[in-house]
Amino acid sequence: EALDGGPLARLHDGDLVRVDAVAGTLDVLTPGVLERPNVRPDLVANGYGTGRELFAIFRDHVGAAEAGATPFF
Known part of the structure; x- marks a missing residue:
């Protein structure tokens, strides 16, 4: 997801997030x-x-997170 330019790519160390499982x-x-620019990491x-x-x-070969992030399909 982050490599495809999704929202996780914009997070930096120290940013606060809330995870509700x-x-x-x-x-x-x-x-x-x-609103940060999308920068592809090296x-x-x-x-x-x-x-x-x-x-x-x-x-x-891993797929998208929405499809289960599996390398088998």
Whole structure:
């Protein structure tokens, strides 16, 4: 979701969010977060180390969150 430019991509460290597992909602409490420009993060350095390369195939093929975020379909 964040890599596709969704709202999670606009969150920064320190932003306040409220997660309600019962209602199934995530609310951004920090003003102005959703108005921030959409910047695609550079994740080139995150592909290797601590076994991350073993799961690269899953990261490369995972589907959208709305479809279950699975790499199998």
